[in-house]
Amino acid sequence: MSLPDLSFLHQAQASRDPGQEVPGPSSPPPQPERRSPLRPEGPLAELISELRSYQAELEAQNKVLQYSQAAAESASERFEALFASVPLALMVVDEYDVVVQANSMAQRSFQPTEQDRPLTALMPFVCKDDTHRVQEAFSVARAQGHSEATEVVFMIGDTGRITGDLHIACIEMAQDGAAPVLQFLCAVIDQGPLLAERQTLQQRNEQLHASEKRLEAIINSALDAIVCVDQHQHITVFNPTAAALFQCSASDALGSPLQRFLPDAAQALAFAQLTTQALLGEMTALTASGKELAVEVSVSFERHAEGETTTVFARDLTGRKKAEAHRNELEAQLRESQKMQAVGTMAGGIAHDFNNILGAILGNVELAKADCSPESPVLESLHEIDKAGRRARDLVRQILTFSRNEPPQRTPVNLAEVVHDTERLLRVTLPPAIDLLMHLSTGLPALLADATQVEQALLNLCTNAVHAIGTARGSIHVEAARMQPDQRLCERLGLAQRDYVALTVRDSGPGMDAATLERIFEPFFTTKPVGQGTGLGLAVVHGVMRTHEGAVDVHSAPGHGSRFTLYFPAAMGHESAAAAPPSPAAPATPPPAAHPAAQRSHHVMYVDDDEALVFLVQRLLRRRGYQVSGFTDPHEATAALRADPTRYDLLVTDYNMPGFCGVDLVREARHIRPDLPVALASGYVTAEIEQAAMAEGARALIHKPNDVEELCATVDRLVNGGS
DSSP states (O other), X not given: OOOOOOHHHHHHHHHHSTTOOOOOSSSOOOOOOOOOTTSOOTHHHHHHHHHHHHHHHHHHHXXXXXXXXXXXXXXXXXXXXXXXXXXXXXXXXXXXSXXXXXXXXXXXXXXXXXXXXXXXXXXXXXXXXXHHHHHHHHHHHHHHSEEXXXXXXXXXXXXXXXXXXXXXXXXXXXXXXXXXXXXXXXXXXXXXXXXXXXXXXXXXXXXXXXXXXXXXHHHHHOSSEEEEEOTTXXXXXXXXXXXXXXXXXXXXXXXXBGGGTOTXXXXXXHHHTTSSEEEXXXXXXXXXXXXXXXXXXXXXXXXXXXXXXXXXXXXXOHHHHHHHHHHHHHHHHHHHHHHHHHHHHHXXXXXXXXXXXXXXXXXXXXXXXXXXXXXXXXXXXXXXXXXXXXXXXXXXXXHHHHHOOSOOOOEEEOHHHHHHHHHHHHHHHOOTTEXXXXXXXXXXXXXXXXXXXXXXXXXXXXXXXXXXXXXXXXXXXXXXXXXXXXXXXXXXXXXXXXXXXXXXXXXXXXXXXXXXXXXXXXXXXXXXXXXXXXXXXXXXXXXXXXHTTOEEEEEEOTTSOEXXXXXXXXXXXXXXXXXXXXOOOOOOOOOOOOOHHHHTTOEEEEEOSOHHHHXXXXXXXXXTTOEEXXXXXXXXXXXXXXHOGGGOSEEEEESEETTEEHHHHHHHHHHHOTTOOEEEEESSOOHHHHHHHHHTTOOEEEESSOOHHHHHHHHHHHHTTOO
């Protein structure tokens, strides 16, 4: 504090002594006092002078005290104003936790409403969990002069609270004639906004951490290879799918250039950075060992302050390409199956009409032969016509074998016996330049098949191999082994999961190209010269395998021969052959011709939509003494039977007639006359048709075109009460 200016005291003295001037800062030095002769001198004068000096000193001290009091009052006012206006909750608390003084901020914070607890003591506001810490803080402040307690919770009212830092300063207040009193200046700094912000930041950090974890989990579990590269195209992220795809560990891949795995990606990325994401399409990738892979690549670009990050997504196309190839293969098989089914349906329809024509030809040949004398030159021509007709009949039967969809009459068949029987037939006609080699595994199970059809399929394959080799030197290998096809082969060939016997015919011929392989099972397709083949051999093989719930697999390439593998279901686990519908009775030997008078009483009704065939049967049976009524309209036949049911001794009807089914006529005839023998004739008889006819009461099935003697024998048997 600066010294007070006491010059006014000299001015006051001068006012009391008018004859004496008080020297000022600019006044000249005082002149020596001239003593008046009237003034007292001696001790009295000195005493008066001392008293005056003492009085002046007292007045000066009084002025100093007044000034000090004014300064103290001003400082106190400034302190009070500062204490009241500080934006902190300030309180003066004594040793007994009594709030001696509190500023307005403390009042508003701790007593926001009149109903709240008054701020008379501090500790009642402190939360129970923080009471001990606050008490320790006061103890430390008493000992050290100051202390601090952070994040103290003060309970305000019933639900409010303040979370803040409590700063404590110990103050000694002097007392007149007594020991100083300890008081504590307490400042509460509200940390609520900071804590809320910190909690928000913590939540954001936790969310960011969780997001990073989710992103990491997504990247690590993605089915696509994900590779992140920096602005220098060095790998910074390499997920497990990428490690598996490129056959490289992440530790080895990190830091490597992207060109190590995607050689064509670097150039593509330069053009793709004009956008934030791009699909680069199919590319060739390299594994760590240098193996090429087909992948589909897309990229995503991210620009930030540190530079650029490019994320590359690579999807393996190996499985997709295999699936597409497999799908194309299945589609080709489906198209082939649909084509073969359509061809089979067409062949069955053609065979039905062709059977009627052949029946008429062969029947009339028999009649003409019977009318010719043994020495007639016409007989030789009739024999040639008969031979040609029988070849045509065999051809139609092959077509029907291909076109029929019904299961054959399958029984356990010993494959070794069938193969050896076929071998004996082949050895007779086998060219000397071709070797036939047979190799059958021991312990082969029996086939669940029709022995005749198995032999026919094997004979057709071997004959086809002989024709393929031609006059060159070659060999034919026939092998058989038990096997269980894997799932891929079963899906490709349409086989069920079970045991099979694989019968393989392999030749050393010229092989076939892809275009030929697509058509080899089509009826009448052949690569042989005109007149050397009908093109039905492999079509029959396909039909046989289809009806046996098996399949035929072909492998061939130009210059590498051909290999045909037939998959026949094994008969293991079958106690007996599957029950088959009753087969037509074998043609019996014609009984001795009865006397015409004895047979003239038997009346046969024959129904067929082919007029030529009706005319032929009438002539055949009349020559044998039968009365025959022929009908080309089944409705007229039904009306005639209903008009006179007892007139007829036998009904023979065709199965397939325009707008009418032979089974319906059988049912109607049995309804009109239950004891009337009925036979069904057709050249295209399936197992379902046969079972339906037998269920309706048909006693025999006549397969057209049959021999004349066979037809007559069946009629004789049924008319004479045979079954």
